[in-house]
Amino acid sequence: MRLRRLSATRAAAARYVAELWLPYHRDLAERVDGHALADRPEGELIAEETDFRLDRLREDDYRLWVVSVAAAGGSDEPVDAAALDSEGPGALDPAAPAAPGVPGPDRDLVAFVSTGVDACPVVFDRPDRLVVGDLYVSAAFRGTGLADRLMERAAIDARERDCEELRLDVDADNERALAFYEKQGFEAYRERLTRPVE
Template sequence: MHLRRLPAEEPAVRRYVEKLWLPYHRELSRTVADHGLAGDVDVVEEETPFRLDRLASEDYRTWVAVDESETMGTEREEGEGASVLTDPESALTGFVSADVERSPSVFDRPDRLVVGDIYVRSAFRGTGLAHRLVRRAARYAEEAECGELALDVDADNERARSFYDSLGFETRRHRMVVSADEL
């Protein structure tokens, strides 16, 4: 299993959206009410250019876990062989995305790396892959000189909350939501 940085290249991003991002959000929509996907758009056609734009940002990163055991015979460095992401023979097994959030100078807090999404396909859960993905994000936090990792987790996603608790994440805020027409 290798972690590859997702390049801002349309074929790789499209495959990522189809094979990981979309299944992640479909699965999440079954357990978390706020993650229902729009039924009146082609999600892949809408999400692919959005992800390409995000990846063009200097501070945003996505890493994809790739099971290359069947297709690659040699160990490669993380940045090498990004074409494996478009190879239909390689299995995409999970991902983590993260973005640097710089602290304004008026606040006495460190810059943060905000983990946007993390997903591991069900067949690879319990293998330590989720920990590897979080550690990769943490390594990027160090590279970007961020003193903290932060993330949002849905209140009704017990499995995710338990995982983040086990890693030492602490609740510092509660996000509350109300429909604008209810006020």
């Protein structure tokens, strides 16, 4: 496995959207109320999100980290934690990622984390925060510790950008994610409420 920052190219963004973003949001749509994707052809979803993601990748305060593995020929069989270091010690070290780019076609994308800075406005007294936008690990790699390594990478991003806190939003009915983030030491500090307009 290798960890690298995704480069800001259309090819990189399109591959990320097709192989990670779309499966992530389909997975969420199955488990979380109110997270359905638009009823549009897959190609349109990919094209729209690719344009959006490419713009984000060009922003200075946004980073998107992807994990790739040697292509497994479409196998969805669960792997064990030993697979994390299958390409040698340090290949998945959050502190020493591969050079920015896009993994080659001989590699499968299996996980990602996105981060961005939430700078404190000068009129408030709180630290800058690093926002963990999304974190996803494909089903075969869940329970291996890969999500922990992605959170380590987010913490490194925070230190590199002088952010004193990590922040994220999680859907209230996403029990698996809530349990993971609680284990990571996150605590609720705000609730977001909605209601229909009559």
